[in-house]
Amino acid sequence: MTKTIVLYPGLAVSHFVPMMQLADVLLEEGYAVTVVLIDPAMKEDIAFPAVVRRIAASKPAVAFHTLPRLEDPPRVTHDSQFVLRYYDLVNRYNHHLHSFLGSMPPGSVHAMIVDAISQGALDVTKKLGIPVYMFFAANASTLAVFLQLPSIRTVGQPSFRELGDNSLDFHGVPLMPASHLISEMLEDPESEVYKALMDGLRRILEAEGVLVNTFASLEARAVGALGDPRRLPAIPSVYCVGPLVADAGEGKEKHKCLAWLDEQPERSVVYLCFGSVGAGNHSNEQLKKIAVGLEQSGHRFLWVVRAPPPLSDDPERPFNHCADPDLDTLLPEGFLERTNGRGLVVKIWAPQVDVLRHRATGAFVTHCGWNSVLEGVTAGVPMLCWPLYAEQKMNKVFMVEEAGIGVEMVGWQEGLVEAEEVEAKVRLVMESADGERLRARVKAHSEAAAVAWKDGGSSRSAFGRFLSDADEHMTPERTHVLD
Missing domain, CATH: 3.40.50.2000 (Glycogen Phosphorylase B;)
Structure with a gap:
């Protein structure tokens, strides 16, 4: 049976496109690839559905499946409540995701790669015994910051917003002004948005590993910190598999x-x-x-x-x-x-x-x-x-x-x-x-980027480690079955 890796991309062009580049690499390695989609129209970005259609049409070897639409879906708009609405949307789609994955032939799903902001899908993969990996569309430096954020501030200390331009000292990255953190981190620590995002960052640790769209020499310090258990203990394996960049538009009408x-x-x-x-x-x-x-x-x-x-x-x-x-x-x-x-x-x-x-x-x-x-x-x-x-x-x-x-x-x-x-x-x-x-x-x-994906390059080697680790995690007892 051909091994299938299921991709579960996020609802954003910037997350979807590099994951589809990853799909191409998996196909080259002999894996079957299934992309499971929440209805792209769920997001306010009207360009996103068009991008999904165009890329899906260009990849006939990839199976695309759109989950049934919810009857009363939350509106995902770019405002201060974005994270809450997005998490709610993903969680409400879990029963459709469970049904689809459970309908696939037993043992056929070798692993699942989930966009990092869609970590609510972990509840489904755990029930079905499917090894799950996160796809982090940003860089290793940001990942290093995110994994340290839940522990860098304790109750009673000033909020990140109150710190303003004062610098935060994270392992593996330059001094970071608190004001430069993502907007959700600058919310009141008692707010639902802040707590939800912190819980989401902690859930990254539940994955078997994290695939990051970068290459080792570009972010040597952050990559070193992510791989050092003395610095960042209890984090899953990190695989730097970038740069996952779209090809130039050969064969298309010239702009x-x-x-x-x-x-x-x-x-x-x-x-x-x-x-x-x-x-x-x-x-x-x-x-x-x-x-x-x-x-x-x-x-x-x-x-x-x-x-x-x-x-x-x-x-x-x-x-x-x-x-x-x-x-x-x-x-x-x-x-x-x-x-x-x-x-x-x-x-x-x-x-x-x-x-x-x-x-x-x-x-x-x-x-x-x-x-x-x-x-x-x-x-x-x-x-x-x-x-x-x-x-x-x-x-x-x-x-x-x-x-x-x-x-x-x-x-x-x-x-x-x-x-x-x-x-x-x-x-x-x-x-x-x-x-x-x-x-x-x-x-x-x-x-250096041109070398990273060649034989012996850092990203090619990291991708090989990911495939090897996925093989080890897909043991017979973890072959998924319906509950």
Whole structure:
């Protein structure tokens, strides 16, 4: 019987896409792969279902199964209650997940890989005796922080919010300002959100292991701490199996921005893009300041612009971040005409992997989402760090302080980056000796990334250890049966 590994991805493009890259590797190793999905329409991100459909259509060897829809599902929106709603959604789908897994031939499920934020599925895998591994779509440094958070603060001590910019000392990572933790950690420690997230982080320890989308040499200190029981006792095995980065779009219709890049000199273009969800949409004022900074810098640019966030924060009116932006209204008067030929503004989306790997791209202004960081690293492009949400502030600390692959765009923490800062940092990366040193470090990491998945490379070896460990955990007595 062919061994089947079941993947249970999270409801986010940034979590789904790298897990599908993992599916490709499992297929190459001779495993059957089944992807079990909560209905993608459960999440407010209207782009997510389209991404799922496109990727599913491109992987005929992978079996995709969408669980039956709940009668009265909770609405999963990006607000202060996101974690509670998401956990509730996953838990309420457990009976459908149990039924599906139980319907598979006995002993056919070799292991299950669950997105780290969907850890409620552990209740199902425990009942069925299926070895379960977590997939951590962020980096090893963030994982190291998350695993230490439940024990770093004791009752009666100041909350993380009260600590402000005071630094926290975690094993394996640079000093981390408390203000840079994810927003849920900055809630009142007595709040439901805070307690739920802490409980969720503790549940990671229940898995057989954690697969992380990174490679060992990029995060040597964090990887060392995660593998040192003296530093971080009682954590499961950690397998660094990245970079899991989508392939360039070979064979697809060429996007107009790539044709424009073909006409630009080598390493001459600054690329700006701030992620795939609505939280990455800038205000009208910020868009104008970016435009002024780019114009004043004198450098070529390719800028992905989305419509600003809505004035209303009514959860019943989720923001369509794919709305067509009116560039004439959003950007300074005459900006498009004055920068015509030197710059290109693209609405909503660009083929990021292709753009970053293009010879003309010389710098990347990024929100520091981990997928984007890895895409920048593998392309060898230095980054200008402008974190916005989730763990991106933590990623910024790693990128600037540890890996030396980016510089910080000052002002993001106050909610507004001035035009002068945009101009100055673009010039620094594109013109200065500091920029050249930054470029050299990213290039070295890019070369290491290319080796990581080759025979004998660190990620290939880590993946082999995962498969071997999964074989050991799938003993006859753990062959799953229905309760």
